[in-house]
Amino acid sequence: MPLGERAGDKSESRYCGVETEFHDDMPQLLAHNVSSGGFDFVVSPLMDPSYRPSLMDRDHGGSGVLPFAGSDLVLSPSHWSSHVVGMPSSCSKGDIVRQLCQLWLRIPLLKTDDDSMDVNPTNLVDSWELWNSFRMLCEHHNQLSIALDVLSSIPSANSLGRWFGESVRAAIIDTDSFLTNSRGYPCLSKPHQKLITGFFNHSIQIVVSGKPVHSLPKGSRDLAANHNDSNFDGVQGHPLRPYLDYIGYLYQRMDPLPEQERFELGYRDFLQSPLQPLMDNLEAQTYETFEKDAVKYIQYQRAICKALQDRVPEERLSMTSTVLMVVGAGRGPLVRASLQAAEETGRKLKIYAVEKNPNAVVTLHSLVKLEGWENIVTIVSSDMRCWDAPEKADILVSELLGSFGDNELSPECLDGAQRFLKDDGISIPSSYTSFIQPVTASKLYNDVKSHKDLVHFETAYVVKLHNVARLAASQPVFTFTHPNRSTKRSNQRYKKLQFEIPSDTGSAMLHGFAGYFDATLYKDVHLGIEPSTATPNMFSWFAIFFPLRTPVIVHPGSALEVHFWRCCGPTKVWYEWCVTSPCRSPIHNSNGRSHWVGL
Known part of the structure; x- marks a missing residue:
């Protein structure tokens, strides 16, 4: 019962x-x-507690173990x-x-x-x-x-x-x-x-x-x-x-x-490989799942509203049309959010929807025709890094963020796209920061271990964390800001972090690190999955998990020192990580030998 x-x-x-x-x-x-x-x-x-094999003769079958309970x-x-x-x-x-x-x-x-x-x-x-x-x-x-x-x-x-x-x-x-x-x-x-x-x-x-x-x-x-x-x-x-x-x-x-938790039950503690949005075209089912996340697009609409209001003052409403480019438009949810923001604020828009996935482009054309947006929306079938825009944009909107913020190559994509953004143009999102947090996660560790190879221990996984113990508060790792006008622009990063485990926790086993992000879309409008500031009821992103090849015991009062690298090559981007205190681990995924994101 x-x-x-x-x-x-x-x-x-x-x-x-x-x-x-x-x-x-x-x-x-x-x-x-x-x-x-x-x-x-x-x-x-x-x-039977009275059973004592040492006081009994061995059975003659040669098994060495006498019956000690009733028949099964x-x-x-x-x-x-x-x-x-x-x-x-x-x-x-x-x-x-x-x-x-x-x-x-x-x-x-x-x-x-x-x-x-x-x-x-x-x-x-x-x-x-x-x-x-x-x-x-x-x-x-x-x-x-x-x-x-x-x-x-x-x-x-x-x-x-x-x-x-x-x-x-x-x-x-x-x-x-x-x-x-x-x-x-x-x-x-x-x-x-x-x-x-x-x-x-x-x-x-x-x-x-x-x-x-x-x-x-x-x-x-x-x-x-x-x-x-x-x-x-x-x-x-x-x-x-x-x-x-x-x-x-x-x-x-x-x-x-809650309904969201019921939806996510099947994903709890299930390891998934992160998306490769540049190397692979997303499937229709993936688009459909993301498009159902109403909270995310409400936040984007709020950010676009504020950007439009700042861009076009009330006295210039009738004479100004804002050029907005959605780069990585997918099947159009950000196009819709942009048009709804324009209607809400009374601003005029001219939209370019840039998308490299030919299947999504077909859906975009159908959507534009169905909604009657032909005079407002121009569809561009191209990689944003290769497109030559006919004019400069006032606002650049994208949803290229991964579970770790930059892990789906948002920095590289937006660096390539910002050449068609006006010098005073606005990028939405304007910045994002990744976070890591030490965790005990025996199930995840055993699942990775079951593959019996190095590659899986040097791969970062997307996972709906559930049976985990968070050993300390998360800390920021890498931050990217857009547009990036630096003359010495580089998306390589390195960060050393030290965590303190609360003294009353006692000793704990470190199996790896949970990764999150927090993004500023525009001014005070943000979205993210970092636990202390997570956007409520948003399900587009699960956390990311960086495993350790050998779990580390952390004792009370001992420092936990961690190193993370974001490395960039001509054709790929990858992460490396290691622990140097209380003991030293190998550098995981050296030179991107096991896992990378293709450019």
Whole structure:
């Protein structure tokens, strides 16, 4: 019985399990806990605790492992896979037994920050260190996951945040961690509630463990959620059912996923190669997806409105026509936004729509004819860098930005196009800056690692980041301004950055860097995906991810020093990156050997 239904949410966190003792009748165990008790699965030892292979004779078949549990035929394969999580016993020491299945390593979520009053400060243990030691011995094996034991005292928010970038599959909450509300029913503290919500959002399943410790009022079916929350109904029967109902209540009170999040569910933590807009012509489906991003074009329209108003004062409205060039016009969304801006401000426009993709040009011609724009819009089928414009433009509009700002060669394209912009002309966007942020991203790292080659570790990927831990605030990397009137113009860049991991975070594993951008379209109109200033409800861009060949452990108080290069050659542009502190990594993608963007 899933905890509840949220629109678009089909994650595993909808299911709640219960930890049980060993039972030699698995169908009966499931009947009591799943069919009758309402839980979705059991976490149970599969081996009789009394089993001691060292005290028994070897079987005569020569396998070396005697039967230690009931037949697997007592349940169907689907029931085993969906309703049972097996726990190895302490005597499972043989290599054959240990290699039978994937492993959830059970880790206590210990409180280690400075405000802990119940732990000796000189003997603090960071549970993340326990996990990290084990996974490094296993070479970051992708079948190794975590089951966190959530205790009554939990670490700081920064310390907890590390786990959302690790391969956590389950959170086990003992009944001792629950408080008692005014009606005698189980509830959790506000920090625990926030943590559980975070687990739900990251597809981490909850498992209830322990014996009931709350004496519930007899005859009542009205379970209070917590001291201040509204009530909800619970079904009596299973002794741990009140705890399940409370977990279900926390799930059900979460806000439904917004439409944008539902659309992006399938893209979460999925590595994609960035677009090559100069080398490759975009497909119709790509154009269609981008054209649906109403927020982006509203921002562009606002910027064009302000530029038109600055360009043409009110007293010259009737006698002035502004020349506006859309370079990289695609199938016309910026042409439409420009015409709507002209109508909104009462300005006259003459538009050149420049596009190199012949398929998009065909669509542009149809659009112009359909909308009756023939006297306003001139379509130019050409690469903007090669076109000889018949006149100079007042305003140059483009949407050439990538996830990292300049990674789809906006600087090179606009440098080539600015020759037909008037000396006092306006470029929209006028500037853009890339940002990077250190992240823990074990899933992304394992996905890259699975290719077993150098090329994939030296490639930057577009990805909808979800199961990641952001270890520090992002910092700016490269900035480009348009038009660029410098006589010594170069689009090569280098930046050294230092990040400080908050001291209460504890040690963390750095798997790579998330990349973002923020762009100024015109004056105070901006758009971007940098987390602290991201444009709400805009979906045209996901973040970019720069992986590290070897993950780096960053300890509290140690500096994280990073170097990024943007390199330019006659036919390509590429990025290089490395870490020099707390340890040295190789320079990734040296000379663009693995990944580049073609000019």
